[in-house]
């Protein structure tokens with residue numbers, strides 16, 4: 001199950017990696033229709049449902065794996081509600097995998113000569129206004145890494161793995177930010193398992 005599945009390209013990869021089938025959830029009808037058309041054209045076992053996370057209209061314990069990320073958690077106003085919904089959707093011992101922008105990326109400038117910290121951002125702020133393509137103008141939620149890990153654990157999932165990476169999950173075309181050159185965290189991966 002892919003929460004906030006967007007264009008669904010990762011779902012094709014999940015099937016190619018061995019998933020029997022993938023259900024993608026996104027509240028954008030446009031994204032859901034495009035992802036379904038794409039999957040059908042490729043003949044991969046992906047099905048898309050239009051719904052607003054964390055209210056997912058699917059049965060409890062119906063997912064072996066819940067995957068989300070690449071710009072998903074910034075849209076969650078209630079992280080505890082999101083984590084409880086993930087735990088509800090997972091079968092006992094099912095896994096949650098999150099691959100997401102590192103919460104610190106809001107601080108990095110896109111200067112190309114050297115990395116700098118933005119004067120107008122705060123790691124511990126509750127939100128900020130995105131001022132870069134493609135989400136320019138959107139108010140994005142901020143969750144610290146500690147909040148994400150603790151919220152997942154509090155919802156009844158055991159943290160199995162947490163890694164931070166220097167590579168961003170996405171690079172704006174034509175930008176070669178020094179903050180992406182390897183010295184700073186730009187993404188993270190978290191693997192957790194629902195209790196029995």
Ligand SMILES: C[S@@+](CC[C@H](N)C(=O)[O-])C[C@H]1O[C@@H](n2cnc3c(N)ncnc32)[C@H](O)[C@@H]1O
Pocket residue numbers: 003004005006007008009010025026027028031051052053054068069070071072075076
């Ligand atoms: C940056 S995209 C990431 C999509 C996908 N994970 C990927 O890697 O391509 C964020 C997606 O979250 C969806 N979204 C935002 N808030 C949502 C919500 N509350 N419920 C469902 N989808 C939501 C948007 O429509 C968008 O497709």
